Amino acid sequence: MRILLTGSNGLLGQKLIGRLSRQPAVELIATARGENRAAVREGYRYCALDITDRTAVLEAFEQFRPDSVIHTAAMTHVDQCEQQPEACTELNVQAVAHLVEACAQHACHLVHLSTDFIFDGSYGPLDESAQPAPLSVYGHSKLKAEELVQSGLTRYAIVRTMLVYGLADEMSRSNIVLWAIDSLSAGKPIKVVHDQFRSPTWAEDLAEGCILAALSHAQGIYHISGAETLSILDFVRSVARFWNLDESLIEPIDSASLGQPARRPPRTGFIIDKARTELGFQPHSLEEAFALIRVQLEQRSGRASGPR
Numbered sequence: 001m002r003i004l005l006t007g008s009n010g011l012l013g014q015k016l017i018g019r020l021s022r023q024p025a026v027e028l029i030a031t032a033r034g035e036n037r038a039a040v041r042e043g044y045r046y047c048a049l050d051i052t053d054r055t056a057v058l059e060a061f062e063q064f065r066p067d068s069v070i071h072t073a074a075m076t077h078v079d080q081c082e083q084q085p086e087a088c089t090e091l092n093v094q095a096v097a098h099l100v101e102a103c104a105q106h107a108c109h110l111v112h113l114s115t116d117f118i119f120d121g122s123y124g125p126l127d128e129s130a131q132p133a134p135l136s137v138y139g140h141s142k143l144k145a146e147e148l149v150q151s152g153l154t155r156y157a158i159v160r161t162m163l164v165y166g167l168a169d170e171m172s173r174s175n176i177v178l179w180a181i182d183s184l185s186a187g188k189p190i191k192v193v194h195d196q197f198r199s200p201t202w203a204e205d206l207a208e209g210c211i212l213a214a215l216s217h218a219q220g221i222y223h224i225s226g227a228e229t230l231s232i233l234d235f236v237r238s239v240a241r242f243w244n245l246d247e248s249l250i251e252p253i254d255s256a257s258l259g260q261p262a263r264r265p266p267r268t269g270f271i272i273d274k275a276r277t278e279l280g281f282q283p284h285s286l287e288e289a290f291a292l293i294r295v296q297l298e299q300r301s302g303r304a305s306g307p308r
Helices: 011-020 054-064 078-083 085-105 137-152 176-185 203-215 232-242 273-279 286-305
Strands: 002-006 027-032 045-048 068-071 109-115 156-161 190-193 220-223 250-253
Touching (some): 054 085, 068 203, 078 085, 078 137, 085 137, 109 203, 137 156, 156 203, 176 190, 176 232, 203 286
Parallel strands (some): 109 156, 156 220
């Protein structure tokens, strides 16, 4: 199977490269803007691609003729989307329209990444039948993208996820786990919201869910996340406890006190029964994921220090 990946320089994209490049039955074409930042350089081809350029997208599909596309590229900084709605629409909506057009032309299956931010957070955890009601520019853009996929294709899987964390070799942005470890290790107090609830998702698990959907040409909407739903405060406290860091440095605050430009849904979390049953998706527990991240951090530290 020939798979084209967008957003390959991101955290999820790098995890997908790491897994798919080792599968002999998969021919992977990884794409992103600019140079390839993934540490893994063998077992796939890399092609610089700006997915906001319709002509470039159509030409890439004509050249590579993928069987399946895993679309991870997006503008995901929620406050930046609120402040730059045109840029958000260009990447999160218009680029999806180009990919949908290309997939339709080539009868290509699409795995499209979406988010819990399409919901208003009035209740949770949520299954796939929950009614969207986004609160932010970002949420509206991702819902519009879902609608484009559903109206333009017959062969697609929409994978909704949330609060993705993990470690990659070259990261343009941090995430909540790495931020908490770095700050608390340095003895810095941090403020964490107590009134938002999520199902934290380890990037390795999300990558596996996307691969399961792509290889099986899964059809429909799937909620893919960690199995545990908890407050962001409790999640960060669990990070502190696992790494034996000072929990007293964590100050609980409410969301309103942050004064963020974009509204966040207070309570989401996902029910992942459909992904478990239809895809065979089995996420790691928080403790299991943390243990594996600790190994990755130790390996990175060993590489940075070099031979002794």
